[in-house]
Amino acid sequence: MKQRIVLALGGNALGNNLPEQMKAVQNTAGTIADLIAQGHEVVVTHGNGPQVGMIQQAFEVAARHDPKAPHLPMSVCVALSQGYIGYDLQNALREALLERGIHKPVATLVTQVEVDKNDPAFLDPSKPIGGFFSKEEAEALMAKGERLKEDAGRGYRRVVASPKPVDIIEKETVSAMLAAGQVVITVGGGGIPVLREGNHLRGASAVIDKDWASARLAELIDADMLIILTAVEKVAINFGKPEVQWL
Numbered sequence: 376m377k378q379r380i381v382l383a384l385g386g387n388a389l390g391n392n393l394p395e396q397m398k399a400v401q402n403t404a405g406t407i408a409d410l411i412a413q414g415h416e417v418v419v420t421h422g423n424g425p426q427v428g429m430i431q432q433a434f435e436v437a438a439r440h441d442p443k444a445p446h447l448p449m450s451v452c453v454a455l456s457q458g459y460i461g462y463d464l465q466n467a468l469r470e471a472l473l474e475r476g477i478h479k480p481v482a483t484l485v486t487q488v489e490v491d492k493n494d495p496a497f498l499d500p501s502k503p504i505g506g507f508f509s510k511e512e513a514e515a516l517m518a519k520g521e522r523l524k525e526d527a528g529r530g531y532r533r534v535v536a537s538p539k540p541v542d543i544i545e546k547e548t549v550s551a552m553l554a555a556g557q558v559v560i561t562v563g564g565g566g567i568p569v570l571r572e573g574n575h576l577r578g579a580s581a582v583i584d585k586d587w588a589s590a591r592l593a594e595l596i597d598a599d600m601l602i603i604l605t606a607v608e609k610v611a612i613n614f615g616k617p618e619v620q621w622l
Contacts, residue, residue, distance in 0.1 A: 377414045378599040379553070382407060383589040384421040385605035389460060392429075396460070400467040403604070407558075408471035411479065416553050419464065420592065422585040423456040423564030428505020428533060430455050449535060450567050450578025457485055457563030464560050472558075481558040487544040488566025488588050490579055494538035502537030502582045528615025536581040540566065540591040544576065550596050562588045 384403060389396050410417050430452045437444040447455075461483025469481045500522050507530030508516065513523045516533075523531045543549070543562065552559045565583030569576040586603055593601045612620040 377416070379416040379418070379596065380410060380600045380602060381418045381420060381589050381593040381596075381598045382410070383585055383601065383603045384419065384464075385585070385603070389421060389426070396426075396463055397467075400463045401471075404464070404467035404471040406604075407468055408475055408477070411472060411558065412475050412477060417558055418549060418553065418592070418596070418598070419468070419558070419560045420562040420585055420589040421460055421464065421560070421564070423453065423460060423582070424502075424504050424532075425506065426456045426460060427452050427564055427582060432505060448578055449580045449582060450569065453564045453567045453582060454485060457483065457567070461560045461563055468558060468560075479556060479558055481560070482552065483560040483563070484545055484548060484552070486549075486561045486563060486566045487569045487576060488540045488562065488583050488591075489542040489544060489571050489576075490538040490568050490581060490583065491541055492570050492579075494536075496538040497536045497581070500534045500536045502535050502584060503532035504535055504582060505533050507532055536579075537584050538568065538579070538581050540583055540588045543588070543592050543595055544569065546592065546595045549592070553596070562592050 389399050407417055407419060431447065431449070434445065434447045438446050465481045465483050472479055472481070501524065503524065503526045507526070508523065510531060513531030517523055522534050524534045526532045543566065545561065549559050549561050562585065565585040565588040568579040568581040568583050570579050590601055607614070610622045612622065
């Protein structure tokens with residue numbers, strides 16, 4: 376039975392650098408292509424935790440060495456991550472489909488996600504981005520005013536605000552592409568966070584959790600199923616803690 380599936384890929388499941396990402400998407404593309412070969416409509420979403428942190432850090436380093444280098448807002452960093460992750464994904468998926476004799480267009484959609492300026496998340500940044508630090512390294516960075524939190528027993532990471540998604544701005548485009556028989560890569564990194572100000576959409580300093588954004592997208596396009604792929608083998612309660620319970 377044909378189903379409309381939103382398939383969400385975890386940012387960490389995509390690797391922590393370009394070589395790891397290219398290898399990871401090759402494996403992932405096969406799984407997605409098999410679903411499409413079974414006749415399902417598939418929308419692919421993905422996280423960007425390591426990637427967006429890498430982009431932000433690269434521009435921070437550049438700015439320290441060149442006063443003319445720009446300090447990019449988080450919304451622009453998310454947009455950049457959508458492009459380069461989508462580039463690898465769509466090419467790997469196109470190749471996997473052709474290997475199965477399936478000629479189907481695959482495209483990455485630059486996607487904006489509306490958030491509420493009054494969301495309490497802006498007062499308590501909690502979304503981890505970038506690489507991991509030891510407790511000692513984290514304490515030194517926090518002493519300089521940076522915000523870091525422990526991340527599921529794997530170390531400390533920088534954190535930014537993670538407001539809940541209100542609306543997917545390009546939802547009609549996603550639906551139109553699906554109706555045309557295309558495979559869509561969208562809501563990359565949880566989507567570019569934007570605040571609605573009349574007819575204007577202003578980028579917000581935040582990163583939206585890709586699971587929340589993918590669930591919102593699934594609702595808006597009337598998907599039959601939401602599947603979340605991660606680097607963790609199973610669902611667990613109290614993950615990363617001594618009292619962890621694998622389900």
